[in-house]
Amino acid sequence: xxxxxxxxxxxxxxxxxxxxxxxxxxxxxxxxxxxxxxxxxxxxxxxxxxxxxxxxxxxxxxxxxxxxxxxxxxxxxxxxxxxxxxxxxxxxxxxxxxxxxxxxxxxxxxxxxxxxxxxxxxxxxxxxxxxxxxxxxxxxxxxxxxxxxxxxxxxxxxxxxxxxxxxxxxxx
Amino acid sequence: xxxxxxxxxxxxxxxxxxxxxxxxxxxxxxxxxxxxxxxxxxxxxxxxxxxxxxxxxxxxxxxxxxxxxxxxxxxxxxxxxxxxxxxxxxxxxxxxxxxxxxxxxxxxxxxxxxxxxxxxxxxxxxxxxxxxxxxxxxxxxxxxxxxxxxxxxxxxxxxxxxxxxxxxxxxx
DNA sequence: TTAAATAAGTTCCTTTTTGGAACTTATACG
DNA sequence: CGTATAAGTTCCAAAAAGGAACTTATTTAA
Numbered sequence: 008x009x010x011x012x013x014x015x016x017x018x019x020x021x022x023x024x025x026x027x028x029x030x031x032x033x034x035x036x037x038x039x040x041x042x043x044x045x046x047x048x049x050x051x052x053x054x055x056x057x058x059x060x061x062x063x064x065x066x067x068x069x070x071x072x073x074x075x076x077x078x079x080x081x082x083x084x085x086x087x088x089x090x091x092x093x094x095x096x097x098x099x100x101x102x103x104x105x106x107x108x109x110x111x112x113x114x115x116x117x118x119x120x121x122x123x124x125x126x127x128x129x130x131x132x133x134x135x136x137x138x139x140x141x142x143x144x145x146x147x148x149x150x151x152x153x154x155x156x157x158x159x160x161x162x163x164x165x166x167x168x169x170x171x172x173x174x175x176x177x178x179x
Numbered sequence: 180x181x182x183x184x185x186x187x188x189x190x191x192x193x194x195x196x197x198x199x200x201x202x203x204x205x206x207x208x209x210x211x212x213x214x215x216x217x218x219x220x221x222x223x224x225x226x227x228x229x230x231x232x233x234x235x236x237x238x239x240x241x242x243x244x245x246x247x248x249x250x251x252x253x254x255x256x257x258x259x260x261x262x263x264x265x266x267x268x269x270x271x272x273x274x275x276x277x278x279x280x281x282x283x284x285x286x287x288x289x290x291x292x293x294x295x296x297x298x299x300x301x302x303x304x305x306x307x308x309x310x311x312x313x314x315x316x317x318x319x320x321x322x323x324x325x326x327x328x329x330x331x332x333x334x335x336x337x338x339x340x341x342x343x344x345x346x347x348x349x350x351x
Numbered sequence: 352t353t354a355a356a357t358a359a360g361t362t363c364c365t366t367t368t369t370g371g372a373a374c375t376t377a378t379a380c381g
Numbered sequence: 382c383g384t385a386t387a388a389g390t391t392c393c394a395a396a397a398a399g400g401a402a403c404t405t406a407t408t409t410a411a
Binding site for chain 2: 008010012013017018019020021022023024028029030031033034037040053054055092094095096097098099100101102103104105106107108109110111112117118119120121122123124125126128129130131132133134135136137138139140141143144145147148149150151152
């Protein structure tokens with residue numbers, strides 16, 4: 008089975024990976040967050056071949072992650088800028104950055120730190136519950152089948168899904 | 180330049196992508212969080228070829244994301260289980276899942292929802308500041324060069340880094 | 352206790368995707 | 382006006398992925 012056949016499975020992660028889950032695409036997006044906007048800049052910073060860059064940028068534009076906006080007088084040169092949809096991928100990259108800082112570098116030697124502009128402090132980004140505000144980790148969160156799917160599923164299937172999707176189903 | 184040449188750049192995101200930023204690897208990890216543990220199960224659920232699966236699992240073991248633990252009497256069959264290092268990638272997948280729910284499905288039709296076991300409610304995972312507890316998004320967070328790097332960088336370079344890495348440097 | 356089924360890979364070969372370099376077309380600069 | 386830069390395309394060789402059959406043990410079932 009080809010990898011792309013997972014792209015339309017009824018799973019948010021699989022579909023998200025269908026859009027951004029390609030090696031070069033992920034690096035391109037990282038650079039988007041680092042304010043890279045032009046074809047030649049992406050190419051120089053990442054060193055990937057032009058046709059791959061062209062292909063990946065086009066796909067990101069097709070998926071409404073990037074806008075291709077003309078600049079200059081002629082309107083025939085373009086900048087690729089994150090859309091709102093693209094910008095909200097920040098959480099994914101923040102999470103990856105934090106993970107890398109925590110696990111790939113010695114204590115205190117991480118290449119980057121985060122500063123929260125609202126309070127001005129260097130901090131760690133935590134995941135928290137929108138309802139009670141408590142911290143979230145992989146043990147105190149459970150993924151459950153959404154209401155829309157529940158209604159169209161038979162009981163046995165529902166249980167299988169809950170079992171299959173339960174992050175917290177088995178904590179050993 | 181090959182994609183793998185980015186894997187040892189002094190950037191947590193690039194290094195993290197070097198470990199998990201491969202299409203199949205990301206899907207394999209998704210299934211790890213969904214409690215898949217055995218070679219044949221991964222193969223059936225994902226449909227990738229055996230040699231790719233073998234290769235990707237080995238790399239995850241090499242990088243201490245998965246443990247290869249024997250099961251059964253003989254000790255010659257194995258389960259692949261998330262290590263603590265691997266489990267803490269949950270935030271990345273939670274962020275991707277949430278993004279997919281928000282942007283790829285109609286309101287209320289997302290395939291999965293999250294329940295916070297500590298408070299029992301269906302909720303959204305938010306990113307929050309470890310210091311002040313306030314919410315984080317890509318506009319109120321700034322990535323700054325870590326202390327260890329600061330010391331070994333000349334001023335001009337430091338400024339370039341801050342410019343380059345500043346998520347919040349340019350908010351238009 | 353032998354036969355069949357399962358688990359976890361390997362090997363071999365074909366197809367697809369990358370990587371590298373040169374070529375194109377148009378705009379910008381000096 | 383000539384050269385440099387931007388944003389691609391095209392072409393080809395090399396690398397990686399996909400498919401299927403082959404291995405080697407180890408359970409399970411008859």
